[in-house]
Structure formats: structure tokens, C-alpha cells
Amino acid sequence: MAKRQDDPRELDWNVVVESAGEKFRGTRGDDHLVGTDFADTFNMRQGGNDRVNAGQGRDTIYVGANLAADDRINGGAAYDTLVLKGDYSSGVTLQSDTISRIEEMDLRGGFDYSITLAPDIRHDKINLVVDATEAQSLYIDGSAMNFSL
């Protein structure tokens, strides 16, 4: 039994489990989920007006076709990714707090995405990386924003 502790595979396995964080899953109602210090995944595809505080770690938040202006998705520290997958042709408006501390937004699947940036959105959103390589179309309306560079 003592030999198992010297087995490097055993140690690696422990490290992976510790850094992987947890898997959270929302409901069709309004959820408020708080992540761990590690890399969590949040499945928020079910809808509702959800609040997510992902905490530290490289978190991934899946919102499917249900990201709405009233959601409050806070990625917390580190590089966090928000994944959209669904028909957004009727448009979603990102208000100042809809997403915060999110570094990358992936637009998955062959869907149409229409995203409006509200006038009060904070300037740190300008650094958002948007991966739309899978999307059928992407339209971003930032005309309401007030830039002061």
C-alpha cells in the first residue's frame, strides 16, 4: 500500500481533480450559483434570470440560447469563457452588468448572433475576445456606446 503513494500517476490524478473545480447546473428558474477557486463549469442553458459568480480559476459558463440582458454573469479572476449556442437572431442586449470579468465569448454552432452593447457598458468589455468561427452570422451593435479614449 505504501508503494501507491510513490506512484506518480496517483499524484497527477489528485492534482487534476483538485484544479478542475466543480460542475454547476442551473434550473429553469432564477439561479444564483457561486463557484470555487478552481476551474468550474456552469451549465446555465435552462434559462431564467441567473446570477453566476464563478470565482477564481479559468471558468467556463455555458448559456446556450438563453443569455438575456437580466442575467448577471461574473467570471471573477483569471481567463473566463462564456459559451453561447443558439438562435440569437432576435438579438441580445449586454447591459453594464450582464457580463463582467469575462475575457472570451464563444459563439458556437451555425446560428445567427445579434449582440447590442448598451450605452452604460463598461469599457473593459472592449477587450472581450469573440470567437465566431462557427457562427453563421455575427452582428454587433455598439453604436450606443460612448467612447472616450
Ligand SMILES: [Ca+2]
Ligand atoms: Ca436558470
Ligand SMILES: [Ca+2]
Ligand atoms: Ca472558479
